[in-house]
Amino acid sequence: MSAREVPGYCSFTKAIEHLGDRWSLLIVRQLGVFGPLGFNELTRSLPGRISRSVLIERLRRLETLGLVSRDESIGYRLTTVGTGLMPVLYALRGWAETWLPDDPAMMERDPDVVLGWLAQRVSKKHLPTEPVVLEFWPYEHDRHYWLVLQENLDPYGCLVDPLLDTGRYVYVQCALPTLLALARGRQRWSDACADGSLTATGEIGLCRRMTEWFAPITASMASAAD
Template identity: 35%
Template sequence: MIEYCPVSAGVEAVGDRWTLLVLRELFLGASRFNDLHRGLPGMSRTLLAARLRRMQAHGLLTRETDRDGRPAYRLTEAGAALEPLVWQLGDWARRWFFGDPRPEQLDAGWLLWRLRQFVRSDELPARRVVVEFVLRAGPVAGTDERGWLVLAPGDASACRRHPGYDVDVWVDGDAVELHRVVAGRAGLGQAMRGGLVRISGDPGLAAGFPRWFAWRGEGGGSSEA
């Protein structure tokens, strides 16, 4: 027997891990296959392609061609309506079911990609700004990781290699704490006051850095967090 129940129908449409995570990436602004895949490091390209087809069949998204002639995925009205559910699930997990990152979950590439997705374009300076991140992994020499964000009006890039521009702002911090901040488990201001994260460089830009991102979870990026 297939029960006549809206909860059952909803679970059929979105009730698996990968569908919800693909939705998360779409809500964060990804639309092309490679960008979706970059935000889902544990998902194979084959599985992602299959899941996108399934989501199309359920009416959650459409596959279109963008201005450059490349395929792009867009949420339908039904898919977009799931956004509160996805973020509420994250808020619930953050409160009841979410701990500190395990060593295997520390990934500078993931962290930079998430921050790129969190950029608030309306809060950025009117010129290109380069931010260098140093993630301190512990006392063992050679374990620190570096990465860069290049932020410009209308564009944001995450780089694992030096982008070739002068650095304007440095973010130096404990790798675990920076992951906690980006995941919404800790506030940036709290991490700075505790000495776990330090922001330096051009004084005006360094002071404005917390406002450049749509931080999630308690505390956010406020210096008062």
């Protein structure tokens, strides 16, 4: 089946073509949050700088699409169609707050900080009796990072290979955003393994137990992470 034959693909493409620029969704968001706004009010409320000509063009497009209407007395406002887009924008905001709060380059600038966050997520009640080394291989670059876990010892991170028994290594591959989400308590290890955003190789028994070594995410942890 080609991309064009996937159900909903054409609708998705149309949405991106009409609304996928820098300003359109921001305009919808401002009107949805603040209600009707005059042209000058809308210009001032938008983050960043938008020229008058660009704002005029975007508003005309949104009017043509039926998302925005203009009233001489109150200014621009969302139509019923435009209001129906707000739950999508709130969902997008929630996704961004979960996945995009940290700069992935932080792992290169301050890897010891990220390893410290990972160590804080460890559940000390379920640690292995013999030392286990999690060796992280981010997809984005060739640098590796290590986290050492053992019962009755505080977990600690290493920027060089601790050179322990290689039979006790679990090799973890994932993208930097996934690693940061795990470190900040925004994603469960079990979910990352289940959806394929993280893969683990090494001794099978250790790989199966890996998710037990990290505490479940709680509301207080998620709040602290933010």
